Amino acid sequence: MNTAPPQISRFAIPDLADMPDDIRARIEVVQEKAGFVPNVFLALAHRPDEFRAFFAYHDALMEKDGGLTKAEREMIVVATSGANQCQYCVVAHGAILRIRAKNPLIADQVAVNYRKADITARQRAMLDFAMQVALAAHTVGDADFAMLAEHGFDTGDVWDIAAIAAFFGMSNRLANVSEMRPNDEFYMMGRG
The missing domain is CATH 1.20.5.810 (AhpD-like)
Incomplete structure (x- = not known):
């Protein structure tokens, strides 16, 4: 053994x-x-x-302040990391999301299918755009910016959503290639 x-x-x-x-x-x-x-x-x-x-x-x-809450930033990481099949980032950032959102259910919901998660319409629009950036950034156009503006996001917020999705796309790929293992401690954080 x-x-x-x-x-x-x-x-x-x-x-x-x-x-x-x-x-x-x-x-x-x-x-x-x-x-x-x-x-x-x-x-x-x-x-x-x-x-x-x-x-x-x-x-x-x-870690900065802005139009997105820290919990929303973590939602972007968890949703896009789920799409990129990055176990490390889903588990680690899922723990941070549960803590920042003060919600023990949200990370699992967002990781599996954010469209069915208990989130606001604004957050769903944010994640729709983040997923577009993560999976098909070449399709982003003016209509996407207009849709986000309808939900109250300004151009700085749009940049943040895109930059988080893009940065964690790189992080997801490195974590997958390296077989980075999530710490056991992350699994229970924010659940109690």
């Missing part, structure tokens, strides 16, 4: 002590806040410059 812990990634995971100081410090802050280190931090740490760029853009998209 194999008692070794499951592999986090197909790629080598550097020891925390061998990581650059800024990356180690960032991981330690996350560990202190969450109580564990999300595997994405470990999986990307073998490429320090890419780690820094990835998390800088992630934070710029996901």
Whole structure:
């Protein structure tokens, strides 16, 4: 019987002590806040410059204030990651969505079929556009912008929806190629 812990990634995971100081410090802050280190931090740490760029853009998209709530930003990640069959992002961002939305059901609903989820018409329009960007960005046109405007989204919001869907499309692909494993802790977060 194999008692070794499951592999986090197909790629080598550097020891925390061998990581650059800024990356180690960032991981330690996350560990202190969450109580564990999300595997994405470990999986990307073998490429320090890419780690820094990835998390800088992630934070710029996901942690700012604006026309989208932080829960809505997570909805975009969960819906598009489900379409891209990214287990890591659905599980990890599903946990964050449950916490930010204060709703233990929403992440599962959005991941499986957002069109049947308990969300607003505005959020459904947002996710329709995010899915279009994730799966058929070449079809985006003026009618899509007009539809979003009817739901109260301005051009800054449209950019944010598109940028989140596009960024996580890249993230989903890296997570799938690397077989990045979601931390067990994510599965129960926000459910109680």
